[in-house]
Amino acid sequence: MESFVFPGNIEPEISLIASRPIPYMRTAAFSAVVKSSEQMLLHLIGCPTGKVIFYTASGTGAMDAVVANYVSRYKKIFIISGGSFGDRWKNICDYYNLSSTLYKIPFAKDIDYEDLEKKVASERPEIFLCQHHETSTGQLFDLEKISVLCKKYNVSLVVDAISSFLADPLNMAELGIDICITSSQKGLNIAPGLSFVILSDKLSSASFNANGYYFDFEENLNNLQRGQTPYSPATTLFLQLHERLKRDVACGVDAIISTVRGRALYFRGLCKKYGWEVPAETPSNCITGFFVKRNGDILFEKMMEKGIYIMPGGTPGYFRVSHLGIQDEKSLAALAETIHQVELL
Template identity: 35%
Template sequence: MPFNRKPNKVFTPGPTPIHPAILALGATQPPYSRTQAFSKLTFEIIAGLKNVFQTSDDVVLLTASGTAAMEASVMGFLKPDDKALIVNGGTFGQRWVDLCQRHSVPFKELKLDAGKTPSPEAIEKSLRDFSCNVLLINAHETSTGVLYDVAKIGQVARRLGVFFVVDAISSICADPFLMDEWSVDVAILSSQKALALPPGLSFIALNGKAKTRLLADPAKTLYFDLLDYLENQKRGQVPYTPATGVFVMLHQRLKDIASVGLEATLLQHETLARYFRSKLTKFPFTILPERSSSAMTALLCDEALDASRLVASLEKEHGVFVAPSGGELKTKVFRVSHMGDQTQQDIDFLIEALRTVLLKFEYINMREVAA
């Protein structure tokens, strides 16, 4: 069966809708990378990424997935004599667990119920009780839509002298993120979230404390040798063939963000999230997280409503893609992204599609939603 390329409305938290002007750049011939022109482009990309990370320190450019950047961070910055505390609130907290297990990094978990946020006090207590010197979190746990308070957690990390690593893959450019001000030592971002680009690029921002860890015990890896990347980037290059076409798209996207201002980009996400949530008052959904990201909204369905059936019907009948959930949340929760090239008119289309599907399901009390 051929892949369906008919126009659809995409509300998934990655890949996200790409602006037509950026898509047009992706349709051009990818450039050869070993040139002075490409080095100039790379330097400008690094400067643009420092802006979105809000850091004055280095940023490594990887042609790889977000999970690859997380793994590169575990391999490069963490050692067998470290002890990490992992805040595990869902799929991507579990990703840190899986990576530490695979690479024999000792750890303890602070496990959270779906949609719950960890208090700084609970994190501090766990760090002290377990004698941890590393803290691994997700700024936004994308599986449940919950936004952690990285600023306050960073205060704890700074006070205790803990090495602080943040997966901000689905948070940066959608929610405020101030790497330097919040005492984050390592932060991770990927191209397919609020940057609204194709998948394939990930970025690791690291401060001097992190670089010291790299130098003290270089990782036994070739492709993920971050010191090699830092050395090559001094001349505007990376060690191995990059996704040059996506680099070109990224370069323009970062210019666009700088042109309108990072604050305006954040406000766009916040405005869309608020608009969508304002339309839900008569629907049989509850917002799952106690503290939501502007990147997306995770919705808990009423007991009688199967979320997976709703997701499938939206796709089949309306060409609308929202994100399903997995595991025990599969039939309970679905997720709606506010990232990428999205407008209030797109949200209106989604709301009408939701209304139509729920009326078809003959869901109780839904007639009033049609009014």
């Protein structure tokens, strides 16, 4: 299959790591892999003196962990929601019976930042939860403006960077972000199954709530001092992660983002050629969301019949194409032509 969903097509050298004998994780060698991975992740996300908590879980597991351990310390919670993933912050807070204010953004629209400031000034929240990129719509939010706002009103900033990490510029230290989360199957382009909570050094002496067992911050941080997780990790995924991170550090963040941006801009040119609307006001480099003109009800299945994965968007006629993983202008041109041919059926 040609994959334009997450994580996309993966280099055979990294995929084949999964076929090797699985090493025992309670060893000095595996601890070295974990510690090295932590330092490389911190470097790539611009938080060199922070800490990384590794979970064998999806990105939602990391969101859950952040709410249970950190967000639950606060009484006044403010959530940006531009789609299903912003709503997920709200749903998790509701699960823990945490009262929150939900600031809704229309489909694929950017935030009205002046109105947002008025709301924050009125509500005076203690903590602010948002996505950098709302993956369901393709809309990228302006973290610099959000950061200025949070600093002005002394609000702790927590960012879901699951789909923006290594696709759009993000520097935790410069933006004053307290916690970022990301996962393995998007910008890191390895299989799903690992998620990461990145804590800024501002939280190095913080105390956390203990509202869960597996996701407990303190237990995980204590074990990570020796390069281990408290419970059995996805060992093979850690080895794939380590190899990916070594390649990413060698390539450099700017070069990686430039490559992803080039793919996104090229495909959006093809969308214009075929008359497909790209609704996001400020689209992320990570994906292109677009409306086809015809046959949206059969497009997903027809593309799979042709050996191609794209992402349905939950709205009639709306689809998303990832720009992560192995792809180039030739493969994107072929993808667009195949979609166009299905439209003509």
